[in-house]
Amino acid sequence: MTFKLVKYEFRSMIRLMGVLWAGLPAMAIIMAVFQKIFPYDGLGEYPAVLNILNNLFTFTYIAMFIALIAVTVIIIIMRFYKGLMRDEGYLMHTLPVKTRQLITAKGVTAVAVSIISMAVAVVSILLLSAFDGVLINRIGYFLSELAGLMTKQPVYVLMCLEVIILALAWIMADIYKVYASLSIGQMAPKYKIALSAAVYIGISIASIFLLTAFAEGISMLAGSLPQSVLQPVQDWFAGLSMADGLEGVVMVSLLLFIIYDALQIAVYHIISEQSLRRRLNLE
Amino acid sequence: MNNLVICEGLSKVFSGCLALDNVNLAIGRGKVIGLLGPNGSGKTTLIKLLNGLIQPTSGSVLIDGHGPDTYTRSIVSYLPDRPYFADWMKVSDVLDMFSDFYNDFDRSKASDMCRALGIAETAKIKTMSKGTREKIQLILVMSRKAQLYLLDEPIAGVDPAAREYILGTIINNYNDDGSVIISTHLISDVERILDEVIFIREGKVLCHEAVDEMKDREGKSVDGVFRSYFRMTPYAGYNNPQGDMEAVKGGSTDDL
Structure with missing residues (x-):
């Protein structure tokens, strides 16, 4: 039963975190390619639109990076709070499972999500330096x-x-x-x-x-x-x-x-x- | 053990307010029971206690001989008075979930009912209307072959046509060996399907009786008996200081 709970918990996490997990590395690749074509040391010589684009990409990447950390923490807390103590609790606490299984499933999934978010952050930094x-x-x-x-x-x-x-x-x-x-x-x-x-x-x-x-x-x-x-x-x-x-x-x-x-x-x-x-x- | 549900000396206090007061009940099998009372009388509190979602201040609850636990959750099919779906869920997710966790859940029956109501399994529940979400919950609850169905206000807030559909679904789909407890204050809609009624007011059980016996004794419908039990004097207002209902409605108070 714990495994089944983890399956549904993870499914919910993927739907909530998926955009950021995919988006941050994608943004890092865009930035890396952009900087490969238009290196920093030559930015002053490029048209203004390229400078604006560069700033926009950098800002978006940093915002997504911060969002990844913040959203991971918030989602982990909210999944427990909303899942077991708000309306969703009416479903979860009437499933034929033990309370410890509900908590374990939340905990295991939360740790996995934290690890994935950290891995995504590291991979995005590596991708930034891909070239x-x-x-x-x-x-x-x-x-x-x-x-x-x-x-x-x-x-x-x-x-x-x-x-x-x-x-x-x-x-x-x-x-x-x-x-x-x-x-x-x-x-x-x-x-x-x-x-x-x-x-x-x-x-x-x-x-x-x-x-x-x-x-x-x-x-x-x-x-x-x-x-x-x-x-x-x-x-x-x-x-x-x-x-x-x-x-x-x-x-x-x-x-x-x-x-x-x-x-x-x-x-x-x-x-x-x-x-x-x-x-x-x-x- | 003959009785499916036994409540002994059951009381619940919320922030100093007595929501249930020394409730003693014994509910048998194979019955449809109406848990009837005005708003705030303790119906939802009693159903939540039966589900173990809140804990009694004193007294005990037994379902098939067990206090609320993993076993009772496996034999109780509960329809709460609110939607309990997570934001991320599609209809298929919640059907899969019930299939995974409840051995008595009939997935194909649930799919058939979804099709009959024009509910796409691929649709996201979050985007659906309140009425459709209530129908999905009803489908989930009635697709189980449970021992006890606890239906909290299943027809509140829906139009008369939907009420007919919901009550028809309940009657045509519940497990004959099990019992159904329906909490509502819309008596006239449900009374034709009830075997027994429990009247509850201010946390106290006023009566628990077979519908036929009540009708024979009182000489009127359950709705009529309910109205006589729970009659309230309307606030007269400034324009009718005598509280004359004839003046207000232009008819008998029995019409109310």
């Missing part, structure tokens, strides 16, 4: 260096993987934080949005305190461990390192951040599920 040989060469050089490093030190593959997982977990935790705030806010008889905003601010402050406490706790735990336990770990770090164990420390830190984000996701999910299951309020 810029210097930038393409630099990107190629960076990728070949990274590949070489990973071949020599496989630990960097793990580190890259951790960075990707952390990025996903961070996005998901942030989305779920919004979901939890809206789910609590909907319980109010009035001023639901205002209460949701207040809850969001409260949760954000609490999560900063908890992160500090989490880091302190880990630090105290590490400090209290006997040397006989720490030494093999330090040796392992040194063994896989090119910089005196620094990679090991980075990897463990990333792992701890992933665990922290996973805990946040779990807590926000439980808050959202319990609020919508036990205190749903479609007044």
